[in-house]
Amino acid sequence: MGDDPPRHSPAAVPGDSPDAPPPRLHSVGSDTYSGWRAIYLDNVERLYRIMYAHVGNRADAEDLTSEVFQAALKPLRVSASIGEVRAYLLATARTVLAGHWQRHYGLEVTAIDLERERASMDHAQPESDAPQRVRTLLADLPERYAEILRLRFLESRSLKDTARAMNISVGNAKVLQHRALQRAATTQGGEA
Amino acid sequence: MSERRVRAFVESLRRNRRPERFDAKPEDVDAMRAAIELSSGRPGATLPSGDFVNDLHGRLAAQLEGDDTARDAASLSRRAVIGGISAAAAAAAAGVIVDRQFLRASTTPKVAASQELVPDEGIWQPVAAANEVAPGQVVRFTTASSVGFVVNDGGQLSAISGVCTHQGCLLRHNEAEGQLDCPCHRAAFSLHGKVLRHQFPEPLPALPQMQVREREGQIEINDARPV
Numbered sequence: 112m113g114d115d116p117p118r119h120s121p122a123a124v125p126g127d128s129p130d131a132p133p134p135r136l137h138s139v140g141s142d143t144y145s146g147w148r149a150i151y152l153d154n155v156e157r158l159y160r161i162m163y164a165h166v167g168n169r170a171d172a173e174d175l176t177s178e179v180f181q182a183a184l185k186p187l188r189v190s191a192s193i194g195e196v197r198a199y200l201l202a203t204a205r206t207v208l209a210g211h212w213q214r215h216y217g218l219e220v221t222a223i224d225l226e227r228e229r230a231s232m233d234h235a236q237p238e239s240d241a242p243q244r245v246r247t248l249l250a251d252l253p254e255r256y257a258e259i260l261r262l263r264f265l266e267s268r269s270l271k272d273t274a275r276a277m278n279i280s281v282g283n284a285k286v287l288q289h290r291a292l293q294r295a296a297t298t299q300g301g302e303a
Numbered sequence: 304m305s306e307r308r309v310r311a312f313v314e315s316l317r318r319n320r321r322p323e324r325f326d327a328k329p330e331d332v333d334a335m336r337a338a339i340e341l342s343s344g345r346p347g348a349t350l351p352s353g354d355f356v357n358d359l360h361g362r363l364a365a366q367l368e369g370d371d372t373a374r375d376a377a378s379l380s381r382r383a384v385i386g387g388i389s390a391a392a393a394a395a396a397a398g399v400i401v402d403r404q405f406l407r408a409s410t411t412p413k414v415a416a417s418q419e420l421v422p423d424e425g426i427w428q429p430v431a432a433a434n435e436v437a438p439g440q441v442v443r444f445t446t447a448s449s450v451g452f453v454v455n456d457g458g459q460l461s462a463i464s465g466v467c468t469h470q471g472c473l474l475r476h477n478e479a480e481g482q483l484d485c486p487c488h489r490a491a492f493s494l495h496g497k498v499l500r501h502q503f504p505e506p507l508p509a510l511p512q513m514q515v516r517e518r519e520g521q522i523e524i525n526d527a528r529p530v
Contacts, residue, residue, distance in 0.1 A: 145428065145446060147367055151360060153445045156473055159351040167339035170321035173355050180363055215324040220335050245344025263317055264341035270314075289306060289334060292313065296333030299340060 142192045147184050150196055155180070157197075157232050158204055164241055165208055165221040175211055179204045197232045201225055244299075251298050256291035263288060309334050316342040350486050353471020429521035436460070436522055441476050441494060446524060451513055452476060452483065453522050454494045462515035462524055463496040468508040483510070 144150045158179055163172035183203040187196065205223040212219045231240075245265070249257040255277075262273045274284035308325045315322035316338050327335065343349055430444035436455045443452050443465060450465040450473060465474045465483070472487035482499055483492045490501040496510030514525035 147363070148360070149445050151363060152450055155356055155359065156351055159355075160349040163349040164343040165339065167316040167342035168321055169319050169352075172349075173351070173359075176351070176355075177359050177362070180359065181366060184363060184367060216327040218327055218329065218332065220327065220332050221339060241340070241343035241349055242346060245341055248340065248344075260341055263313075264338075265345060267317055267345070285310060288313070289310070292334035292337040295337040295341070299337065 142194070144189055144193060144196060146189055147187075150184065150187070150189065150200075151180060153193075154197065154200055154232075158200060161201075161204060161223060161228050161231075162208065165223060166211070171211070175204070175207055178207045182207065194233070198225075198229060201228055201232065248295055248299055252291065252294060255287065256294050259284065259287050260291050260295060305331055313338040319345075319348070347487055350472060352487075353466070356473075357471060427516065427518070427523040427525050430524050431522045433517050433520050433522055441478075442522075443476060444524065449513070449524070451524065452494070453515060453524070456494070460515050460517060460522065461495060462513040463492075463494075463510045464513060466510075467492075468510060469501070469503065474510075 144153065155176065159172055159176045162175045162179075163169070166172055166175065179200060183200050187199060191199070201223065202225065205225060208221070208223055209219055212221070249261055252260070258277060259273060262268045262276055263270075268276065270281055270284050270288070273288075274281045277284065277287075279287065305325065305328055308323075309327075309331045312322040312325075312335055319342070428446045430446060431442050431453060436442050436453050438455050438457050441452050441454050444450070444462075451462055452465050452474075453460065453462045463483075466472070467474055467485040467487065467490060469485065469488055469490055472485050474483040474485055474492065477484045477491070480491075481494060483494065485491070488502060490503075490507060491499040492510050493499055496512060498507045498509055501507045516523050516525075
């Protein structure tokens, strides 16, 4: 995996199609960006949010977001429409994320669903639906499973703390957490 | 079975830290994926920090433009703060990216009153069609170097920075409350930039105002940094 030539190739840059109308350079109209800074500022939060939702920690989300912009901005034509720019950034993000999993874990743990994320990128103010998804997920789990996951992830408690709060041993908390995560994965189904 | 390594992976995510790499087995994937999903559900977790946004901007400027403009500007801004130059001058010198540096530094010293970003140079940039900003409407805009909101208050146009003066997080328009919310630390600003609430021990500066005008059917912002 890693770099995927068709996605990273400048030939795949949106707006390069011979059928596309000639782009207006440096237009500041409603559907194009005025320069790479505008592309960056408008999309950095959106891309970071997507990356974070697929790796679950800040350091990796920052590295992968950086990688996307560093790979995508240079060949990207500023004159492409906002939609095309976002589609290109997202395609690059998918490739970068796939490379990350393959390189460091040997298999793909999460993947970017282009269609779903593309739609979310067009919201004027990108909101994360993750908190709502997690609430729904926890509500669908048996009580003990939901409780340990809530304590561990939403309240960020240590295993020791969690075990104490649930009145179980640390060993039992480890087992319970593992089972709860596996159940959560099956509950969320094809979501991730 | 790599249950132990999966547990270490989960623990890292709980602490919002980078997990150690390992050769995962197919049976590990479910638990890892669920842990990622749960980690993303923490309030504000999926928002980038102002430091990261600013630093990456500097690195991209160096990569794409072959110079260190943004980094130089940032350090210039820090010197300006130390030297006592006003917020308006520092911000006008290099736009919002620098402004964030200034504002971060300004959380410890005394807080200035609401400042206006008055560029001593720069160009007027269209950010919206005038008919898109009807009376009572608030429109978010992005230019090459700034993010902000144009507000039409009964025909009176104003524009304010869309970057929180605490740590540079991007503000969101809360239509229901008629205010701008910071998703990072729950600060809120009025549509004129006034601080409505925050949770910090030190006072929070108001949002800088930006110059705005309507010209030939376009709403324009005076942007200090030409494209």
